Amino acid sequence: MVRAGLTAERLTRAGADLADEVGFDRVTASELARRFDVKVASLYSHVKNSHELKTRIALFALEELADRVSAAVAGRAGKDALAAFADAYRDYAREHPGRYAAAQFSLDPETAAASAGVRHARMTRAILRGYDLTEPDQTHAVRxxxxxxxxxxxxxxxxxxxxxxxxxxxxxxxxxxxxxTLLRTWSTR
Structure with a gap:
């Protein structure tokens, strides 16, 4: 029987918390079921399988990180924006190591295109506009x-x-x- 209050969202958040505790690679449906004191089958009423659970955690982490980075860089430009961007990523990775690892999880192309990963790319490119880079240099700089x-x-x-x-x-x-310095002098290299 499914425990009252169990939802895909609640499982995702608990999975993200678990990832921070034990590492993203060690998140399993079995461990999550133990946390909720339910049978693994109860979880499958909300998520299809462990891969879907990990995908949900990855999407959650990407969204959470994008929100944090967006808030950090708002109203900034140039080096100020670059430093805020970098610090937001580093701070998130230090505070949420499992979630940060989840954000690196390989998503299928359709899921990736609909994820907050797109926001990350846009924010990076927005910062680079302050350095006046054009393609293909902008793509090289993003990488x-x-x-x-x-x-x-x-x-x-x-x-x-x-x-x-x-x-x-x-x-x-x-x-x-x-x-x-590199980005400011890119065109002269």
Missing amino acids: LLGSVFHGYVSLEAGGGFSHTAVDPQESWAWIVDSLD
């Missing part, structure tokens, strides 16, 4: 920013910077400054 931010966040989360006395925040600020 550069995504790679640098995701790479740094992933290395930091994995303890990759714990072997040195240099504060990771100093490196982060240096990277954002360097990216700003």
Whole structure:
């Protein structure tokens, strides 16, 4: 019997919380069912399978992150917008490691096109308009920013910077400054 109050939305949020606790890759319908003290079959009244559950968590994380980034960059331009954008991603990844991992989950093309991932791309391109980049350079810059931010966040989360006395925040600020310089001088390279 399905426990009263169990919905796809509630399962998604609980799955996102679970991802932050144990890691996105360890989120399963079985573990989520245990959290609600129901049988796994009860979950399947609300989500088809574990893949749908993970997709829902990914969509939730993308939306939550897009909202956070949008609020951070609102009214900013140039380096100010770039730093706010970068910090919002990094802060989200540090506060919600499982959700951040979920946001990287591979979605089918139709689902991806309807997701908040599109907002992320638009926000990145909006920031880059302040640097006056045209295509194909704008696409290259979008990929550069995504790679640098995701790479740094992933290395930091994995303890990759714990072997040195240099504060990771100093490196982060240096990277954002360097990216700003690169983007401002892109056309002269």
